[in-house]
Amino acid sequence: MPGVTLSRWTMSYFATALVSLIIAELLMTVGYGYPNAPIRSAESLVLVHLTALGWLSLLMCGALHQFVPVLVARPLHSDVLPLPALACLVAGLAALVLGFLQMGGLLSAEMIGFPVAAVLLAVGFALVLWNLARTLWAARPLPLPARFVAIGLCSIAATVTLGIIFALVLGGVAVNPHLVDITAEGVPLHAIGGLGGWLTFTAMGVSYRLLAMFMLAPELDGPRTHIGFYCGAAALAVAIVGGVTAICIGASLPVILGASGLLGLCALVLYGADILRLYRARKRRVIELNSRMAAFALASLAAAAVATAVFVSLGALARHIAPVVFLVVFGWLSGLGLAKLYKIVAFLTWLECYGPMLGKAPTPRVQDLVVEARAVRWFVLYFLATWAATVALFFQNPTAFQVCTGLMLIASLCIIGQLGRIRRLLDVNPTMRLPTGARLPQLLRCSVQQR
Structure with missing residues (x-):
């Protein structure tokens, strides 16, 4: 494939993210954090940040380093910066966890975790933002999916800024x-910026391109998609900018969040209509496992949006916020992430191993690197366990929740096992596995080749 390059450290981001997911699921399974501890306890905050920072944010950073160049048809600004950025983010996450443990009195030491975390995470995300922003800036005017990513980058900048403020205040600085x-x-603003802007809005933009690409569907760029983009961007601006202003001047924060929620709901409805159109307009009649499982993740997002609207109308959102957030994090974001990883790892491995061999020797297809009939059971188990865990949270049943997260853990480990098999080419027909001149990819590092 002429001109295709691979981001050298994308697989390292993915591997580190998956380790964080497994740790978070293991902690939930043994009863660490909410619902066995208060939602704002140190234990719960450790879980939240292992998931949001360690799993979802590192997953998103790794994916964007590879796919922002695809969105804008330009090379990544720097393929050197992702490694120091990853090191700073991992070290910053470790320092943040240390800070929460110190805050909760679980570690008796001087409160240095939060200030150190603030510096390391600021540097790590600054390197990511600089690299991706420079790539986008060089490609102006941006296609619509890339504009979603640009708003997502603004959101993570705001989220990290709020997090730094929290860390410095809690650290006594x-x-x-x-x-x-x-x-x-400002915790709701921090959550909206991270889960709503950085993770969900960015995932929406990337999914427009990836779903169209993997299902052979026409790319959407019509009025409905543009209106959805503007509604989502406005929702984030109202929540973050308006929310911070309201806090500083003593105005009503719930009014600001209500207005933002209405705009966000409009954006999600329009996005859902677009995704349905993509599925219906696809040329690939029998869609691959990753796209089928993405539909499960999208169903989770729709259920979370409906549940939020219902709880708001009943005045019960504050009481039931935990199951809604859990469904968004593990049903929508994590479910979509695992589904797309199954395709992305196979696609990048194929490019690295067999791309240079095209026209020189018989090569397998991307689909020949996977065995969907074996993997589908683990994805189904993951989603069923996630939905059951959400119900257990709604009914405040910690024991049932732990059983369900244990099943999520088993499913996640088995999905990771499938990813490892893809990376080691274990399911490729031995006669085509390594043609002359091809080499087995490294697990955590991609070779960057200009072709």
């Missing part, structure tokens, strides 16, 4: 009254 107020009241 910052005492400004406005910063203290933001720390006390």
